[in-house]
Structure formats: C-alpha cells, structure tokens
Amino acid sequence: MASNLSKLRVAALAGISVLTIAAMTALLVSGIGLERIIGTPPESGATPVTVRIGEDVLTVAAELLRFSDQRKSGSYNRIELELSWPGMLPLAPNDPARNTTSRDGRLVFIAIEPRETEFDTADRIATVYQRFLASYQTSMPGSAPAAGEPEGLLRRDFLAGTSYEGDELYFEPGSVHPFAALCFPPDKGKPPLTCLREIRLGKHLIATIRFPISALATWRQLRDRADELLSDMLDGSSG
Numbered sequence: 662m663a664s665n666l667s668k669l670r671v672a673a674l675a676g677i678s679v680l681t682i683a684a685m686t687a688l689l690v691s692g693i694g695l696e697r698i699i700g701t702p703p704e705s706g707a708t709p710v711t712v713r714i715g716e717d718v719l720t721v722a723a724e725l726l727r728f729s730d731q732r733k734s735g736s737y738n739r740i741e742l743e744l745s746w747p748g749m750l751p752l753a754p755n756d757p758a759r760n761t762t763s764r765d766g767r768l769v770f771i772a773i774e775p776r777e778t779e780f781d782t783a784d785r786i787a788t789v790y791q792r793f794l795a796s797y798q799t800s801m802p803g804s805a806p807a808a809g810e811p812e813g814l815l816r817r818d819f820l821a822g823t824s825y826e827g828d829e830l831y832f833e834p835g836s837v838h839p840f841a842a843l844c845f846p847p848d849k850g851k852p853p854l855t856c857l858r859e860i861r862l863g864k865h866l867i868a869t870i871r872f873p874i875s876a877l878a879t880w881r882q883l884r885d886r887a888d889e890l891l892s893d894m895l896d897g898s899s900g
Contacts, residue, residue, distance in 0.1 A: 710734045715775050717863035719894040724751040727770070739774035746876055749886040770871040771887065773862065781859040781867065783832070783841040790830055790843075793823045811877045814840070829853050831877055840884050844874050862891055 710726075711734040712719045719740075723732040727743040745752050746769045780788055795818045810816045815834050819825035827846050833839035844853035853874050862868045868891055876883050 712737055712740055714738070714740070714773065715865050717866050717895075719773070719863075721894055722751065739772060742771040742773070744769045744771070744890075746872065747879065747882065749883075749890060766873040766875050768873075769876070769883075769887070771891075772869045772871070773866055774869075776861065776865055776867040779861070781861050782843060782857070783838050783860075786830070786832055786839075786841055790817075790819075790825070793819050793825050794830065795820055811880055814877065814880060827851075827853075831856070831880075840880060842872075842877065842880075844877075858887075860888070860891070863895055 708723055709720050710723050710732060712721050712731070713736040721740070721742070725742045725744060726732045727741040731737060731740050743752060744750060745756070746767055749769065752768075811831065813833060814831045817830045817832075819828050819830070825843075827849060829844045830841070831844060832841040840858070842856040842858040844856040846853045847855070856872055856874050856877065858870045858872070860868050860870070868887075870883075870887050872883060
C-alpha cells in the first residue's frame with residue numbers, strides 16, 4: 662500500500678499548473694469541481710469547528726480549512742488546511758495566492774489523515790531513506806553550511822537510479838527526533854521546489870506539511886509554527 666507521504670508527493674508534483682483545460686473540464690463534468698483543485702475562500706467571521714477523524718478529535722478554525730464542505734463540524738476521512746507563508750495565517754478571501762500552489766512560495770498546506778504506518782519523515786531517515794542516500798553529506802555538523810544548505814540542517818542527495826533520484830533530504834543533525842523534510846523537483850532534471858514533512862499527530866493521525874523549499878531558510882520558524890498550530894487543535898478539542 663502506498664504511504665501517505667507517497668500519495669501527497671504525487672499530488673504535489675501534479676499541481677494546478679500542469680492541469681490542462683481539458684482535464685479541468687473533465688473534473689467539473691465528473692462532479693469533483695474546481696473547488697477541489699484550488700480550494701474556496703471562507704465566509705467572513707468563520708468560527709472553530711470540531712472535526713473527527715477516526716478516534717481523534719480536532720478543533721480547527723474554519724477559515725484554515727481549504728475546502729468549503731469541510732468548514733462545519735463532523736467526521737471526515739481527511740482534511741486539508743491552507744495557510745499563508747511566512748505568517749502561517751488564514752488566506753484572505755480575495756488573496757490571489759488561492760490560485761497558486763506551494764511551489765510559488767506563498768502557501769503552506771497541511772493534510773491530516775489516519776496513519777498507515779508509525780513512521781514519519783524523521784523515522785524514515787534510518788528505516789527507509791538511508792539505503793538510498795549517496796555516501797556523502799554536504800557538510801559536517803558544526804561546520805559552515807554548504808552552498809544552498811540552510812543553517813542548522815544537513816542535505817543529503819539520493820543515488821541515481823533509485824526511486825528517489827533527484828530528491829533531496831534535509832534534516833537536523835544531533836537530534837533524537839529531528840526536523841526532516843523530503844524535497845523534490847516538479848520534473849526530472851530540475852531542482853527541487855516543494856518539500857514534505859510528516860509528523861505524527863494525536864492517537865492515530867499523520868500530518869503532512871507541504872511547503873516551498875525556500876521556507877527551509879527559516880525552518881525553525883516553520884517547525885515551531887506548524888507544531889504549535891497542530892498542538893492547539895488537539896488541546897482545543899479536549900478543552
């Protein structure tokens with residue numbers, strides 16, 4: 662079974678920019694609707710809603726939810742949040758960023774759904790990625806960052822000929838459960854533009870954070886704001 666990360670990676674690679682007019686028309690005819698591609702702006706004065714996914718309950722600000730049919734209390738298989746970057750705030754209803762993707766540097770998406778495994782991105786460094794990584798690292802802990810490497814993170818490339826060829830792994834060295842993100846290009850041979858970071862949430866959930874690679878320059882801010890936002894959702898549901 663494909664992992665949540667793999668499915669999100671495919672979705673991010675697809676992006677709105679590669680959909681043809683014919684494909685959009687097909688989606689509309691099938692009843693999925695354009696809303697499922699770019700989301701819809703929330704109504705003004707949106708209030709928190711209670712969301713149940715399996716055994717987990719979250720309290721979510723309705724204006725953070727990407728799709729209008731999820732901006733009400735109820736049970737869902739999966740929800741997706743849409744936030745501005747770097748503020749990690751709801752998008753204004755008329756914000757032109759609503760018609761873009763995370764590659765454009767202004768958006769962060771967070772998908773929350775049931776976990777299929779107990780591994781998140783940090784866990785996969787040792788359990789999955791290690792055997793596909795090139796045998797070098799771009800800099801050693803404590804040394805000056807290599808070119809293109811964010812301060813405080815190491816970058817590892819993947820071996821040619823593997824399913825991860827062209828991807829880049831960024832992680833925080835020396836941490837028990839480090840910040841880690843897998844970044845990948847929109848097309849083969851091009852530099853990575855989009856990154857995914859998975860973290861376990863609640864009892865049985867996984868949160869997959871999709872963000873532009875440029876956000877790694879302030880990865881601590883990204884980590885802290887995302888972690889705080891998700892923690893507040895859990896705390897709000899128990900209060």
